[in-house]
Amino acid sequence: MDVRALETLRTVRTQGGVAAAAAVLHLTPSAVSQQLAALSREAGVPLTERVGRGLRLTAAGDALADAAVDVAVAVERARASLAAFTGAAEGTVRVSAFQSGARLLLPPLLTRVRALGGVRVECSDEDVAQDAFPALTDRVDVVVAHRPDGGAEWAGDGSRLRVVPLLREPLDVAVPREHPLAGRDRVRAGDLVGEEWIAVREGFPVATVLAAVAAGSGAAPRIAHRINDFSIAEAMVAAGHGISLLPRFTGGGHPGVRLLPLAGVRAGRRVEALLRPDTAERLVVRRVLDELVAVAAEVTGASA
Amino acid sequence: MDVRALETLRTVRTQGGVAAAAAVLHLTPSAVSQQLAALSREAGVPLTERVGRGLRLTAAGDALADAAVDVAVAVERARASLAAFTGAAEGTVRVSAFQSGARLLLPPLLTRVRALGGVRVECSDEDVAQDAFPALTDRVDVVVAHRPDGGAEWAGDGSRLRVVPLLREPLDVAVPREHPLAGRDRVRAGDLVGEEWIAVREGFPVATVLAAVAAGSGAAPRIAHRINDFSIAEAMVAAGHGISLLPRFTGGGHPGVRLLPLAGVRAGRRVEALLRPDTAERLVVRRVLDELVAVAAEVTGASA
DNA sequence: CCGACGATGTAGCGTCGCTGCATGGACGTC
DNA sequence: GACGTCCATGCAGCGACGCTACATCGTCGG
Numbered sequence: 001m002d003v004r005a006l007e008t009l010r011t012v013r014t015q016g017g018v019a020a021a022a023a024v025l026h027l028t029p030s031a032v033s034q035q036l037a038a039l040s041r042e043a044g045v046p047l048t049e050r051v052g053r054g055l056r057l058t059a060a061g062d063a064l065a066d067a068a069v070d071v072a073v074a075v076e077r078a079r080a081s082l083a084a085f086t087g088a089a090e091g092t093v094r095v096s097a098f099q100s101g102a103r104l105l106l107p108p109l110l111t112r113v114r115a116l117g118g119v120r121v122e123c124s125d126e127d128v129a130q131d132a133f134p135a136l137t138d139r140v141d142v143v144v145a146h147r148p149d150g151g152a153e154w155a156g157d158g159s160r161l162r163v164v165p166l167l168r169e170p171l172d173v174a175v176p177r178e179h180p181l182a183g184r185d186r187v188r189a190g191d192l193v194g195e196e197w198i199a200v201r202e203g204f205p206v207a208t209v210l211a212a213v214a215a216g217s218g219a220a221p222r223i224a225h226r227i228n229d230f231s232i233a234e235a236m237v238a239a240g241h242g243i244s245l246l247p248r249f250t251g252g253g254h255p256g257v258r259l260l261p262l263a264g265v266r267a268g269r270r271v272e273a274l275l276r277p278d279t280a281e282r283l284v285v286r287r288v289l290d291e292l293v294a295v296a297a298e299v300t301g302a303s304a
Numbered sequence: 305m306d307v308r309a310l311e312t313l314r315t316v317r318t319q320g321g322v323a324a325a326a327a328v329l330h331l332t333p334s335a336v337s338q339q340l341a342a343l344s345r346e347a348g349v350p351l352t353e354r355v356g357r358g359l360r361l362t363a364a365g366d367a368l369a370d371a372a373v374d375v376a377v378a379v380e381r382a383r384a385s386l387a388a389f390t391g392a393a394e395g396t397v398r399v400s401a402f403q404s405g406a407r408l409l410l411p412p413l414l415t416r417v418r419a420l421g422g423v424r425v426e427c428s429d430e431d432v433a434q435d436a437f438p439a440l441t442d443r444v445d446v447v448v449a450h451r452p453d454g455g456a457e458w459a460g461d462g463s464r465l466r467v468v469p470l471l472r473e474p475l476d477v478a479v480p481r482e483h484p485l486a487g488r489d490r491v492r493a494g495d496l497v498g499e500e501w502i503a504v505r506e507g508f509p510v511a512t513v514l515a516a517v518a519a520g521s522g523a524a525p526r527i528a529h530r531i532n533d534f535s536i537a538e539a540m541v542a543a544g545h546g547i548s549l550l551p552r553f554t555g556g557g558h559p560g561v562r563l564l565p566l567a568g569v570r571a572g573r574r575v576e577a578l579l580r581p582d583t584a585e586r587l588v589v590r591r592v593l594d595e596l597v598a599v600a601a602e603v604t605g606a607s608a
Numbered sequence: 609c610c611g612a613c614g615a616t617g618t619a620g621c622g623t624c625g626c627t628g629c630a631t632g633g634a635c636g637t638c
Numbered sequence: 639g640a641c642g643t644c645c646a647t648g649c650a651g652c653g654a655c656g657c658t659a660c661a662t663c664g665t666c667g668g
């Protein structure tokens with residue numbers, strides 16, 4: 001019962017295939033397949049089954065993968081217990097964030113972490129579809145993700161994934177300053193009928209919020225453009241090519257744009273840190289995560 | 305961070321040395337030493353330190369060994385989660401017991417287990433000093449041990465050792481049937497002044513109880529013989545070579561001996577099953593342990 | 609129907625951990 | 639105080655295990 005093979009099994013589950021898991025683990029697909037075969041032989045029952053040209057875990061494999069999480073956590077706790085003696089809560093932590101979250105949180109995080117000393121943070125921006133966020137935790141230690149306010153929990157929340165809330169960010173309606181509504185201090189969904197929208201790509205977190213706003217106005221929204229990058233969307237709004245939903249703390253930098261709070265509709269997104277349970281046990285990771293939480297509190301406190 | 309090396313570290317702690325650990329793990333001392341060296345190198349701090357010609361764990365090593373227990377438990381849970389699918393709560397379980405406990409519990413345990421099917425129980429009798437019982441759990445899955453009634457807990461109880469109470473057995477005073485006290489239905493400590501005792505060897509569980517009885521009588525007990533085997537002691541009592549303290553359920557088979565309950569002194573021993581926390585997770589072991597608990601209840605219920 | 613992708617076997621190789629033996633230090637004994 | 643014994647540790651040699659590279663088979667899209 002090799003822990004490396006158990007780790008591999010978990011990765012195959014989260015990545016959804018041998019090839020993807022191999023890429024994450026820096027192995028060849030053959031090695032991954034052999035590990036699964038060995039594990040299955042030892043278990044006495046098949047852990048995976050072919051489905052199409054891919055594969056998925058059997059019930060037994062799923063149960064074992066769940067148990068493998070606890071094994072990984074225990075091993076990481078062991079490492080942490082040693083780190084308490086060497087005094088070394090040092091090392092490098094990989095942090096990723098979606099575009100606007102990265103812009104908001106990563107710079108202050110880096111300055112705070114620099115004061116810690118010995119802790120190196122490697123950042124990357126990862127903008128992926130809603131349901132692809134959890135899988136990122138295999139390549140990155142801390143994943144800053146977002147989801148619509150009342151939306152579904154993350155897949156496998158609880159035992160498979162640790163979720164740390166960072167902040168709740170309201171989504172405001174961004175209009176050009178020459179827009180008739182620009183003088184209002186807040187707008188209702190009904191005020192927005194007939195507007196052209198600049199939305200995000202289908203499957204991305206903010207998309208469902210726009211649908212909710214549209215439902216409040218009674219008409220289907222006319223989506224003219226799909227832009228994932230908020231700063232681009234903001235520039236397009238300023239140029240009068242449509243209106244958009246922009247997160248309050250992130251947007252609002254552009255002088256030609258006014259952000260109007262939405263009344264009557266609860267529009268917002270939750271920004272959370274996603275970690276694998278075993279990664280969450282690492283002392284360095286905990287330190288960085290604490291700083292990230294502090295940064296989030298700072299950012300919301302100053303702006304709200 | 306190899307789990308085999310962690311297992312080795314635990315064994316070195318419980319067995320108190322490299323050589324003893326190597327014997328238990330079926331390895332050469334050299335291999336054990338190399339594993340410790342590798343682990344220590346990876347940890348960055350020494351995990352062991354020489355003391356005399358042996359060694360002991362450092363504080364860091366002790367902490368890591370504690371964490372290693374959780375790792376082993378998690379791994380064993382993973383195995384158990386698989387066993388739930390193969391339906392195989394089968395295999396062999398090694399059970400050891402001290403002399404009198406073995407005589408009382410093992411025969412009925414074996415008959416009950418035979419009915420289970422697929423479970424093989426290997427018995428052995430292990431009579432060791434009080435503080436040597438926990439270390440037996442490295443060689444044997446279930447260790448039936450005993451300790452004086454109000455005595456100290458087992459070393460490392462809690463996280464390092466799982467303790468399952470089986471029964472409490474009163475210790476009676478065994479006298480030959482021609483003895484002046486033989487007619488009494490119970491005796492007090494004061495009645496026993498001046499008697500010659502047949503005791504157990506120093507360091508064995510019942511020894512401290514005799515000291516307690518002696519303290520009640522006010523005089524130091526005159527110990528004529530030291531016999532660990534109760535059936536031998538019983539025969540010696542019958543032949544008039546002294547009196548003894550015998551466990552009620554175990555002793556009393558000899559026609560020439562009368563067992564007299566002790567009044568005023570709480571004399572007894574606790575019989576308990578000792579398991580390593582990881583072993584306790586194995587499904588086969590749990591099944592056998594359940595049967596053992598049932599046997600203990602049966603035995604005391606019939607005799608009390 | 610063909611091309612591409614994904615998973616799985618097989619040969620070959622490197623590496624890691626074990627055994628066997630030799631060394632050095634500590635305790636008990638004569 | 640010297641010797642023998644026991645224990646832990648270092649080093650050479652060997653075996654085994656797991657990886658890469660390559661080939662094969664099945665499946666899905668064009």
